[in-house]
Amino acid sequence: IIDKHDNTLLKSLEDVHYADVAELIEELSTEDSLYIIKLLDSDFTSDVIAELDEDDREKILKGLSSKEIAEEIDELDTDDAADIINELPEEQKEEVISQLEDVEHAKEIVELLRYDEDTAGGLMAKELVKVNENWNVLTCVKEMRAQAEEVTRVHSIYVVDDSDVLKGRLSLKDLLTTSTRSPITDVFIKNVDSVNVHDKTDEVARIMQKYDLEAIPVVDELGRLVGRITIDDIVDVIKEEAEKDYQMAAGLVDDVEADDSIIELTKARLPWLVLGLFGGLGSVFIMEGFDAALGNYKELFFFTPLIAAMAGNVGVQSSAIIVQGLANDIIKGSLFKRLIKEVSISLISGVVLGLLIIIFGLVTSMDFKFSFTVAISMLCVIIIASLIGTFVPIILDKRGIDPAIATGPFITTSNDIFGIFLFFYIAKSILGF
């Protein structure tokens, strides 16, 4: 690349899949990447650009003129095209759209730009194969051939009436196995799952997963076919959802990646750390309130990190199970049953852990009354911590708030404070200081 032997370079990239070229470009400097993009044909580079990581794409697009960007977008499917235009700075959007050569394509992209990114409309593409219910198989195949030229992959053939209202779908299999003279009305499948253009993407993902669909048609309020969503777009949604829950549990407020900048990463991490700090300062106050214990029972203070850690761990476990259950829609049955279940689990765990503490006390010849007190208060802390971990997400979910925000640092911090208070309170009741 450094020598810039254009022909050798072109030749070597020609046969490579665009996803591999995108990976290569992500490792090159912006200057080298731009050189390659400008050298290659836009019907190839458009796919490369669509495949790039958002941050890398931003850098590349900054180095291209609006005219050049429009050329790339002309080659893309409407959904990718709309996504890329959405990432452009406001003032450049219109300029790029006005430079698009294919007017029909431009109109469709503009339509897609109207929808929210996290709705079916924001995810769908306009490219699809549709046939009229009044045609016969032969007309149908002819029309499909014409339409198929425009569409990268044929997923399903949708059947509409004269006002474009979705009526059903045709399977390629049936088309292959039916006589060419049969009318479409006799062949097509009337039962077709569809989503509304305003449905949320996670709802679309749920439906497509449940029914194992590879593509789903999108209709507007009047039932008219306006687009289609394919499973590869949904795979990204599913992955992001699952990763987002994990990131929130780990205390990251933004969707960050390891190769983001130091500033971005710090911005995503600091808020929860500040919360953790305030929580910790809260426990400083609590312990100051119990400092009478320092006289006879200074060891209580040696056990506080253990109590805090157990409260945190138990809370995180409970909330993770509930958050994943809510995400997969399997939290059923009454709240009372769940309460009994959580108390049982934490009772078993608490008794086992409490016995270990008593054994530890015997081995290190600790006062029995003291180690018994630690074990009992830890048992109570574990039960309360698991109930907080279970019910805070459920309550948030009922109120329409994403339960994932209640996992990780939030649960850990509140369980820390609560656990330490409970620990000292119970110890004081038993030991009396």
Added chain:
Amino acid sequence: IIDKHDNTLLKSLEDVHYADVAELIEELSTEDSLYIIKLLDSDFTSDVIAELDEDDREKILKGLSSKEIAEEIDELDTDDAADIINELPEEQKEEVISQLEDVEHAKEIVELLRYDEDTAGGLMAKELVKVNENWNVLTCVKEMRAQAEEVTRVHSIYVVDDSDVLKGRLSLKDLLTTSTRSPITDVFIKNVDSVNVHDKTDEVARIMQKYDLEAIPVVDELGRLVGRITIDDIVDVIKEEAEKDYQMAAGLVDDVEADDSIIELTKARLPWLVLGLFGGLGSVFIMEGFDAALGNYKELFFFTPLIAAMAGNVGVQSSAIIVQGLANDIIKGSLFKRLIKEVSISLISGVVLGLLIIIFGLVTSMDFKFSFTVAISMLCVIIIASLIGTFVPIILDKRGIDPAIATGPFITTSNDIFGIFLFFYIAKSILGF
């Protein structure tokens, strides 16, 4: 259902999607479920059974005879069939297989049973449409019609030579748009991605995602086409991977769900809690070693839960970013660069948090030297904690161990102990007690 009006029941379930019936059955008692399953036709119930949650399916299958199970399996695609047989108790497996009516189907299922569940072979199905490279489009379409009868959905048409070696694929689009007399060799796409039957499922998922594939052919060591994997199976793999990382980070050793039994849930949760307990007992020892500080600086002990919490939170954040980065294969660049980056991030965070502690100290009229000591040691703890959180997963990954085990309780516990030790050590050096 209680009145068991068979006809009404049948009529009402007839038009329902099998995924919905599966959902209904998961909420019914085993007895009622069995009643419904036996009432309905096996070409419908087989899909319902395949769709059920593993635990619910186990209950249902226990209530069916081997003959009845074989009837259900006869209706299923080979991949689902093999999965279900794999779940049966050893002694029942052979009995069910011997009762299968379709011998060809049985042979294919037995072949699939040979492969490991987490390899391409364990995921693939035998149902596919393949054509010989020497045929022309017309023969091809005829053959495809015959084969398509067996296959639920036609994803791709694979082209093989006389010894069944995968040569390429035919797009349905090209088939629709080409003259029927053209020989296949002129039409088919020679470049086709495929995976080996022994490739790991997460590698298959990575490839299918990267190249946006909806189906991928599976070949054996000799390059012969032996099956195909479709994106809906991969969606499950991707989701499980992402959820598994989160579960490990939350301290769950098994893949548990909210509706698992109390015993299963406790078994998944207790091991990490015991680890946390030992960690906590470790910090008891550390603090006992520094109990000379109790004289003049008892407040140090009030700050230990805060220090432990910060060490834990920072470690979890760092490790989550690295684990997700490793899973998505975006951890690039030298280790030294990553070191600099982590130190910078934790330096910024540590200074901000340290300043907050000093302000807190001023407000609560704490000794300045003391609050300064706490701030400085916290800064050091945060830097070390973030380095542990970053490099432990990277090192594990390099050694071929799943880095996700290093997140959550493991990082929290080791950072707790390490952080508390460092905190007292630095405080002792500055304050001298």
